[in-house]
Structures are given as C-alpha cells and as structure tokens.
Amino acid sequence: MPVKRLWQLPAKGADQKMFLRAILGFIGFIFALALILSLGSGLKTYFQNPPAPLAAEEFHKEPKPLDLSSDGPFGKFDKAQLQRGLQVYTEVCSACHSLKLVSFRDLKDLGYNDAEVKAFAGSGKQWKIEVPSINPETGEAATRKALPSDTFPAPFANETAARAANNNALPPDLSLITKSREGGAAYVYSLLTGWANQQGYRNEKGEELLKKFPDAKTPPGLHFNPYFANLNIAMPPPLTTDGQVTYADGTKPTVDQMAKDVSAFLVWTAQPDLERRHAAGLAVAIFLLIATILAYLAKQQIWHSDERRAVRETGVLDPENQAKTSRAKAKAKIAG
Numbered sequence: 001m002p003v004k005r006l007w008q009l010p011a012k013g014a015d016q017k018m019f020l021r022a023i024l025g026f027i028g029f030i031f032a033l034a035l036i037l038s039l040g041s042g043l044k045t046y047f048q049n050p051p052a053p054l055a056a057e058e059f060h061k062e063p064k065p066l067d068l069s070s071d072g073p074f075g076k077f078d079k080a081q082l083q084r085g086l087q088v089y090t091e092v093c094s095a096c097h098s099l100k101l102v103s104f105r106d107l108k109d110l111g112y113n114d115a116e117v118k119a120f121a122g123s124g125k126q127w128k129i130e131v132p133s134i135n136p137e138t139g140e141a142a143t144r145k146a147l148p149s150d151t152f153p154a155p156f157a158n159e160t161a162a163r164a165a166n167n168n169a170l171p172p173d174l175s176l177i178t179k180s181r182e183g184g185a186a187y188v189y190s191l192l193t194g195w196a197n198q199q200g201y202r203n204e205k206g207e208e209l210l211k212k213f214p215d216a217k218t219p220p221g222l223h224f225n226p227y228f229a230n231l232n233i234a235m236p237p238p239l240t241t242d243g244q245v246t247y248a249d250g251t252k253p254t255v256d257q258m259a260k261d262v263s264a265f266l267v268w269t270a271q272p273d274l275e276r277r278h279a280a281g282l283a284v285a286i287f288l289l290i291a292t293i294l295a296y297l298a299k300q301q302i303w304h305s306d307e308r309r310a311v312r313e314t315g316v317l318d319p320e321n322q323a324k325t326s327r328a329k330a331k332a333k334i335a336g
Contacts, residue, residue: 085265169234
C-alpha cells in the first residue's frame with residue numbers, strides 16, 4: 001500500500017501562493033515578536049537598574065557666552081583684536097600648539113603690510129620658531145628663518161616629541177579649533193578661563209564634586225577644568241596672571257581680555273573668508289528678495305483677475321463651430 005504523507009503542499013495555483021504567504025507571514029510574526037520581547041526586556045532592565053550618574057555629566061559646564069564682532073550674519077572682524085590675539089598666540093600658545101593651516105602672508109588680512117609680515121616671520125624678534133629645512137651644502141637637516149609663504153612652523157618635530165614634552169598628551173593644532181569643538185570660540189574662551197580648584201568645587205545645584213563622587217579626584221599630571229569634556233585636562237593654565245602679555249595698543253591685558261582676544265584670533269584662523277561669505281550671503285539675500293517681489297508683481301499683472309483667467313470654450317462641441325461645420329457640409333453636399 002502506498003504510504004500516506006502526513007502533509008503535502010497544496011496543488012499549484014492560488015492555493016499554493018496563499019500557503020507560501022501564510023508561512024512567510026508567520027516567520028515575520030515570529031521575528032517581530034522576538035524584537036518586541038527583546039526591546040521590552042531592555043527597557044525593563046534600564047528602568048530597574050538605571051546607569052549610574054557620572055561626574056562628567058553632572059559637573060561639566062556649558063561654555064560661557066562670548067560676544068565677538070564677527071558674530072551674526074553681518075559680523076566683521078575687529079582687526080585690532082585679531083592682532084592682540086596673534087600676539088597672545090605667539091607669546092603663549094605657540095610654545096605647544098601648532099597653526100599649520102595658516103601662512104604668514106595671511107596676516108595681511110589682519111592689517112599688516114608686506115614689510116611687517118616679512119619682519120614678523122623672519123626677523124626672529126616676534127616669531128622665534130624656525131622652519132625645518134635641508135642644508136644645500138651638506139644635505140643634512142637644518143632650520144632657517146621663516147618666509148611669508150611659509151605656514152606657521154610647529155613647535156615640535158613630530159608627534160613623539162610633542163607627547164614627550166607634554167606628559168604623553170598631544171597638543172591639538174589650533175587652525176580649526178573653533179570649528180572642530182562644540183561651542184566654537186565660546187568653548188575656547190571658557191576653557192582658557194575655566195581652571196578651578198577641585199577641592200570644594202560645587203555645581204549649579206550646590207552639590208560638591210568630591211563628596212558626591214569621591215573617586216573623581218583629578219589624577220596627578222592633570223588639571224581640573226569643568227569646561228573640559230571629562231573635567232580633567234593635561235594642559236596647565238596658559239594664562240595665569242594679568243599683564244602676561246603687553247599690548248602695543250594700550251589695552252589692559254587681563255586674563256579675561258587675553259582669552260577673548262586669542263579666541264577671536266582663532267575664529268579668524270578657522271574662517272579667514274568669513275567677511276567675504278557674509279557679503280556674498282547678503283548679496284544673495286537681496287537678489288532673492290528683489291526676484292520674489294518681481295515674481296509677485298508679474299503674478300498680479302497676468303493672473304490677478306478672474307476675467308483674465310477665464311478660458312474661452314472652443315472645440316467641436318462649441319455651438320458656433322458646429323454651425324460652421326453644418327454650413328460647410330451642406331455647401332459640399334455631404335450628408336451627416
């Protein structure tokens with residue numbers, strides 16, 4: 001006797017397609033159910049055992065407000081402030097941080113002439129770091145005075161040397177720092193003025209850091225700064241006292257003023273074409289405004305009234321055209 005199958009596919013046709021759809025739908029339902037159960041399990045675990053709070057989350061500060069002349073769609077650089085910021089960078093920041101995307105000749109945008117740029121780069125009085133070069137007579141590595149066409153030379157030969165001089169921390173290049181950090185210039189300004197004593201430090205809620213997080217004590221070799229992401233930064237305070245830099249224009253060089261000036265300078269290094277972009281944006285906005293007005297007037301002139309929008313009925317069904325057709329057929333003696 002032939003063995004009977006316990007189950008078999010339906011006959012070909014609509015029944016087989018419905019059977020396959022049912023199987024695929026059942027598989028999809030199982031996957032969806034598994035995902036829902038997994039999500040529910042995860043949410044249950046999260047609410048029953050929420051993640052422990054972190055010191056960096058509860059004691060980190062947002063950047064302080066900073067108003068610069070370059071802010072806003074109509075902003076322009078204050079060249080006097082940029083020159084002061086260049087002086088702060090040259091005398092303080094350049095000891096550790098590079099500015100590899102800026103050329104000395106770009107300083108003409110700050111109000112310097114060609115002779116002043118050349119003297120700044122190559123006199124050795126203002127800019128003291130020489131440019132790596134090759135001795136043409138011996139072929140050995142050497143250094144030379146900077147030229148206006150050179151970019152600002154780095155203070156260290158390579159990353160290894162930079163880390164060796166900074167407790168294994170790598171000082172970032174400052175060319176684009178105001179664009180690569182959230183908060184921009186306000187972040188730089190807040191960081192430069194934000195070092196604090198960790199002992200007894202409290203957040204805005206009045207909670208004391210080391211009482212709530214006893215293990216959050218700043219490790220040796222690092223410095224506490226609530227504006228830094230994890231509260232501890234390898235860089236010591238670079239601006240420590242008023243008068244650390246002597247401004248030629250007579251501006252009082254307080255720590256706060258020096259931090260503002262170098263922050264404004266670093267906005268320029270990151271966006272030297274900011275004023276040109278603002279001017280182009282204003283021109284485009286004016287053009288679009290005029291084009292919009294002209295388009296509105298054209299609409300009012302052409303399509304404003306209902307009479308001008310009325311469409312005359314034409315075609316074979318128009319009574320006038322039907323009469324003409326009938327007369328033409330009668331004249332040609334055509335039936336119909």
